[in-house]
Amino acid sequence: MHAPTPRPHLRRAAIAVTAFGLIALPALPAVATEGDAAVVAPAASSSLTIADTALVEGEPLVVQWQTDAPHALNWIGVYPPSAGVPDGNPGSTQWQYAPDATGTATFTGLPAGEWDVYFLAQDGYAPLAAPVRVTVSADPDRPAPGDPAAPVEIDPVVTTNETDEVIAREGFAPGGAEGWSVAFADEDAAYGGWTFTTEDAWVGATDEYAARIDEMRRRFARAQDTFAVADARQYGGALDTTLASAPVDVAGLGAVRLTFDSHYRGSAGQAGTVGVSFDGGETTEILRLDSQTVTDGYDARQMNYVQDITVEVPAGAHEAVFTWGFTGEGDDHYWAIDSVAVHEALAEATGEPTQAWVMSDIQGHPGDWQHALGDYAQLAPDADAMVIVGDVVNSGTEAEWDDISEVMDATADIRPGKTIAMIGNHERYAAGGFEANRDRFLAFAQRDEVYDEYLLEGPGGDVPVIALGQEFASPSDVAMSDAQVEFLEERLAYWTAQDKQVLVMTHFPLGDTVSASWIPWYSEHHQMNDRLTSILGNYPNAVVFSGHTHYPAELGDWAVQRRTADGHADGFWAVNTVAMHIEWDARGENTQGITEVTTRDINQGLTVDAYADRLVVTAYDFAGEGATPLRQVTIPNPLVASETVAAPAVVAGEPRIVSTHKNGIKPGAKLTVDEGEWTEGAEFAYQWLADGEPIAGATGEQFHLVGAWKGTDIAVRVTGTVAGLEPATAVSAPVRID
Known part of the structure; x- marks a missing residue:
């Protein structure tokens, strides 16, 4: 993910992260700015010479240096002018x-634009x-990144209750929701x-205001437009x-799943509860968030x-009403919810x-990776593929790829037959430029492009896998061509x-999917x-799988649904692939001023x-002996009918x-019924x-054929009931009255 060594690539200016902790960076020299590159006072008798400073895309940038202060960690960095010093x-x-007193460095793959070339000392920033x-x-004539503003003209996939098993959905509107109600402490x-609001109204539309009252409210990043909030502090x-929800039809169901996006910050004495009642009966508590179940403060x-x-669902129940209760004092915190849905429970x-x-983010720890592969072989020995979602190596050097190859060779007998790899940021930090680093990754991935499609095969059926990745050195960490985006569109439509x-x-x-992605950058x-x-x-x-963050699986937003304004009501799923090296976490009350820190070494x-x-x-x-399960999520296929939990019924x-x-x-005969074998009792x-039509008054165990029944087909419908079970009905074969 974040900060490889050497320091030129650290995202943060104040600290550098090593395997052993945090170290301070050297102080920056005084600078002045002229019309072209920033002018920096040299720290030694050195020079930087570029014979050709006007290039065309695809041409190499050749840099010559000379210094009387050679050092193995002296380095040359290429920056856009917007980066400043x-x-x-x-x-x-x-x-x-x-590293030498004199030498030449060649850079390839720089995109069109202006670039400042710096000669810097000892893995730091002293010029x-x-x-x-x-x-x-x-x-x-050279391929270029695509247009991020190109319109998306796709109609959302249409699903129904027959396949997505969703009985009811509610995303809230400014005035609330039809059939829902609020019991207020003070309605005026x-x-x-409970208040129906938006992020800007809740937190503040301006950064100055938000900085005072954010208090982690903006971390509820997946809320769509209006959502519901109970906020004691506000x-x-x-x-x-x-x-309280509108009534939900649950007739004939044995169980339902209640899902909703939830953002709860607790305090001592504060509590949030979810309850359910059936057919107007008493409310039963099904979730409690308080000091016994949630860590106060954060x-x-x-x-x-x-x-x-x-x-x-109790036998015979027809309607359910769900309630969200909140109690707190004036200095307590809040609870926000959105995207409530009730589903038939899957069998x-x-x-x-x-x-x-x-897996992802091996990042220079092939030993940890090899240890984990041994555990994987015990967990799922018949898996069809090993999928590595980026950051296989730490910087992308040949030596690092050789280390990976050694592990691949050592585990050849226990690994799945397929390896599917995505390019990450750590694949492209080695010397030689983006294209050279990308090509080393592609050699490992055994394909010609950073994007492609694969098929997992096995007893559960074929499962398509679409690999996406960075094609160009800039303008961002993942610059893509229009062709790659159109490939994604076409393959999604095909497999759907x-x-x-x-x-x-x-x-x-x-952005605004899994852990950490609520951070603005x-x-x-x-x-x-x-x-x-x-x-x-x-x-x-x-279902989108992504790495990079190194945030752990234990977090609330490890696996989430991400909805969009014009998309399907359920959006898409996103899952964090965690990391096999170093855990990160966020610190700070104000989301706009968040910092990230390393917390521990992990292998997940x-x-x-x-x-x-x-x-x-x-x-x-995978850090210890054997694999320890941390979290699990079941993601239904909304395009396929599933077996659901029906109410227990009489046989x-x-x-x-x-x-x-x-x-x-x-x-003239008297007819009676042999009911057959039913549930006991x-x-x-x-x-x-x-x-086929009911005979008025003929509701007894016997029926006397008195009257004009000749030429009629007579049958009997039997309904059996047992306390605690759904009733069942069966109809006899008809008999002809001659």
């Missing part, structure tokens, strides 16, 4: 070490010579009860409020989270799945027509961030079990009509039928 934030676009500005002109006061007094497990609660998966190992869930792999997360990693998000939002069968990864009607993704810790027998008359079934009700 180098300080580590942002990092260099390209760099190479310049050895004044910088030189270079201009690279566009080559009209702002935030005097109310400023004792708050006791309840939000609990990352409950921030920006998808709550998923399975609720058993247990059947059959064997198609499996894959999914086949009713398939699609795994989309990209090293950098899209994460929306800038993908050049096509908004365009890709808009495309994917139309496909509820798309995922398995994917794919069935025709769902994916099951499990996160594991019906096969009724048969019997005549008490010695001559059999004739006019069943009590029966009867309705006799003539030509």
Whole structure:
């Protein structure tokens, strides 16, 4: 992910991160600015010479240096002028070490634009010579990054309850939601009860205001437009409020799943609850968030989270009402919810799945990786593929790729037959420029482009995998061509027509998806961030796996649904592939001023079990002996009907009509019923039928054939009931009255 050594690529100017902790960077020299490159006072008798400072895209940039202070860690960095004087934030676009007293460095793959070339000392930012500005002109025949503002003209996939199993959805509107109600503490006061609001209205539309009251509110990044908030601190007094849903039809179901986006920050004495009542009965608590279940002040497990609660439906129940209760004092915190849905609960998966190992951010730790592969082989020995979602190596040197090859050779007998790899940022930090580093990655991935399509094969059915990645050195961490984006569009449409869930792999997360991506700068990693998000939002069968953040699986937003304004109501799923090296976390009350820190060394990864009607993704810790499960999420395939949990019901027998008359079934005979074998203890009700229509008053166990029944087909409908079970009905075969 973040900061490889050497320091030229650190995202932060104040600190550098090593395997052993944090170290200070050297102080920056005094600078002045002229019309071209920044002028920096040299720290030694050195020079930087570029014979040709006017290039065309594709031509190499050749830099010569000379210094009387040679050092193995002296280096040359290439920056856009907008970066200003180098300080580590942002990092260099390209760099190479310049260890000798004199030498030449060659850079390739610089895109069109102006570039400042710096000669800097000892892995830091102290200048050895004044910088030189270079201009690279566009080559009209050279492939270029695509248009991030290109319109997305895709209609959302249409799903129904028959396949997505969603009974009810509510995303809220400014005035609330139809059929929903709020019990206020003070209906006339702002935030005097559950309030339907927007992010800017809740937190503040201006940065100055937001800095005072953000208090992690903006971390609820996936909320769509209007959402519901109970906020004791904004109310400023004792708050006791309840939000109640409209009635939900649950007839005939044995269980339902209640899901909703949840952003809860707790305090001592504060509580949030979810309850359910059936057919106007008493409310039963199904979730409690308080000091016993949530860490007061800050609990990352409950921030920006998808709550998923399975609720058993009592036999015979027809309607359910769900409630969200909140109590707190004036100095307590808040609870925000959005995107409420009630689903039919899935039955247990059947059959064997198609499996894959999914991991990312090995990043210079091949030993940890090899250890994890041994655990993977025990977890899923029949997996079809090993998927590495970027940062296979630490900088992209030949030596690092050789280390990876050694592990590949050592584990050849236990690994799956397929390896699917995505390019990350750490694949492109080595000397020689982006194109040289990219080509080393492609050699490992055994393909010609950074993007491609694969197929997982196994007993659970074929599962398509779309690999995305960076094609150009700039203008962002993931600069893409229009061709790559159009490839994604075309393949999503194709596999959706086949009713398939699609795994989309990209090293950098899209903004406002998984852990850390709510931090503002994460929306800038993908050049096509908004365009890709808009495309994917139309496909509820798309599941995006991304790495880079190094945030752990234990966080609330490890696996989430990301909805878009014009897309499908359920959006797409996003899953964080965690990391096999170093854990990061966010610090700060104000989202605009957030900082990230390393917290511990980790070794984590995922398995994917794919069935025709769902994916099951499990996160594991491989740091110790054997794999320890951390989290699991089940992602239904909304395009395929699934077996759901029906209400437990009486098992019906096969009724048969019997005549008490010695001559059999004739006019004048008395008919009775042999009910057959039913659930023990069943009590029966009867309705006799003539030509399929009920006979008025004929509701007893016997029926006397008195009257004009000749030429009629007589049958009987039997209904069996047992306390605690759904009733069952069966109809006998008809008998002809001759």
